[in-house]
Amino acid sequence: xxxxxxxxxxxxxxxxxxxxxxxxxxxxxxxxxxxxxxxxxxxxxxxxxxxxxxxxxxxxxxxxxxxxxxxxxxxxxxxxxxxxxxxxxxxxxxxxxxxxxxxxxxxxxxxxxxxxxxxxxxxxxxxxxxxxxxxxxxxxxxxxxxxxxxxxxxxxxxxxxxxxxxxxxxxxxxxxxxxxxxxxxxxxxxxxxxxxxxxxxxxxxxxxxxxxxxxxxxxxxxxxxxxxxxxxxxxxxxxxxxxxxxxxxxxxxxxxxxxxxxxxxxxxxxxxxxxxxxxxxxxxxxxxxxxxxxxxxxxxxxxxxxxxxxxxxxxxxxxxxxxxxxxxxxxxxxxxxxxxxxxxxxxxxxxxxxxxxxxxxxxxxxx
Numbered sequence: 001x002x003x004x005x006x007x008x009x010x011x012x013x014x015x016x017x018x019x020x021x022x023x024x025x026x027x028x029x030x031x032x033x034x035x036x037x038x039x040x041x042x043x044x045x046x047x048x049x050x051x052x053x054x055x056x057x058x059x060x061x062x063x064x065x066x067x068x069x070x071x072x073x074x075x076x077x078x079x080x081x082x083x084x085x086x087x088x089x090x091x092x093x094x095x096x097x098x099x100x101x102x103x104x105x106x107x108x109x110x111x112x113x114x115x116x117x118x119x120x121x122x123x124x125x126x127x128x129x130x131x132x133x134x135x136x137x138x139x140x141x142x143x144x145x146x147x148x149x150x151x152x153x154x155x156x157x158x159x160x161x162x163x164x165x166x167x168x169x170x171x172x173x174x175x176x177x178x179x180x181x182x183x184x185x186x187x188x189x190x191x192x193x194x195x196x197x198x199x200x201x202x203x204x205x206x207x208x209x210x211x212x213x214x215x216x217x218x219x220x221x222x223x224x225x226x227x228x229x230x231x232x233x234x235x236x237x238x239x240x241x242x243x244x245x246x247x248x249x250x251x252x253x254x255x256x257x258x259x260x261x262x263x264x265x266x267x268x269x270x271x272x273x274x275x276x277x278x279x280x281x282x283x284x285x286x287x288x289x290x291x292x293x294x295x296x297x298x299x300x301x302x303x304x305x306x307x308x309x310x311x312x313x314x315x316x317x318x319x320x321x322x323x324x325x326x327x328x329x330x331x332x333x334x335x336x337x338x339x340x341x342x343x344x345x346x347x348x349x350x351x352x353x354x355x356x357x358x359x360x361x362x363x364x365x366x367x
């Protein structure tokens with residue numbers, strides 16, 4: 001359940017403010033004035049003023065800043081050696097004051113109304129083996145045409161040379177595309193995709209496409225495979241969890257974040273197939289994290305509601321078998337079309353802490 005930061009802040013009384021500042025190690029100069037010790041930067045002077053009308057603090061000494069109560073908490077905790085995220089600051093105040101106002105997230109609303117489609121849900125309760133497999137590519141001579149070095153754009157986004165070498169990422173100068181080989185779980189090459197670097201290719205919807213070299217198109221059915229499993233399956237099995245992203249780039253970023261503990265894979269699209277589900281279940285995971293791109297501009301919009309219904313249907317394909325979490329952006333941590341990892345490791349871990357658990361649904365029961 002998301003916490004409504006605005007409702008909580010607006011509901012804070014003078015006594016709540018005093019309680020928060022006292023808990024942060026501050027004290028008041030005079031009982032009849034809201035002037036506190038400057039815990040925002042560690043000073044000893046009483047120069048931190050609180051203005052009830054605006055719900056804002058102002059530090060009249062070294063800081064010289066206007067801050068709301070969440071910013072004061074983050075600053076004070078940082079001086080105490082705790083690097084709080086914004087979400088953790090909201091939770092700290094909610095727990096301290098007892099004001100747990102729900103944000104009524106779009107994802108919550110959808111989750112409580114999606115259980116009418118029992119035929120859709122129940123057909124994923126059977127764990128039938130899937131026999132379809134992608135034919136491996138045996139002729140690897142094509143790699144001689146690619147530069148083995150990573151593209152500067154991905155290096156600038158934080159994907160290291162080491163990670164690109166590990167996943168055999170290259171560059172095809174003729175088509176100006178980053179080369180992304182796809183392997184199945186047994187490390188057989190099954191396809192090669194290219195990430196376009198030309199603006200006209202991106203603008204025309206050809207950002208990610210199967211690579212074409214000469215008369216050969218190195219395409220494969222992405223619905224039958226999860227990108228990165230050939231490298232991350234050991235961590236997934238050991239940790240008994242998997243994070244599913246949309247793009248290959250997210251898996252590469254997680255490799256640099258977590259190394260041998262990278263438990264991610266990518267569906268390489270925006271739809272979770274029953275073949276993806278079977279692959280996930282074959283790894284005997286206990287937890288699944290759906291880390292899909294943010295495809296809504298306003299979390300309270302119809303656009304967000306439609307997208308939430310889509311994500312919840314994916315979640316319910318897996319929830320009968322394991323615990324499923326959805327990473328949903330209630331706090332505007334990322335922009336439209338960005339993935340939860342695109343802003344770095346810290347933001348991704350903020351998402352992980354604020355994740356939504358999707359309960360297993362039994363017929364006739366609302367959770």
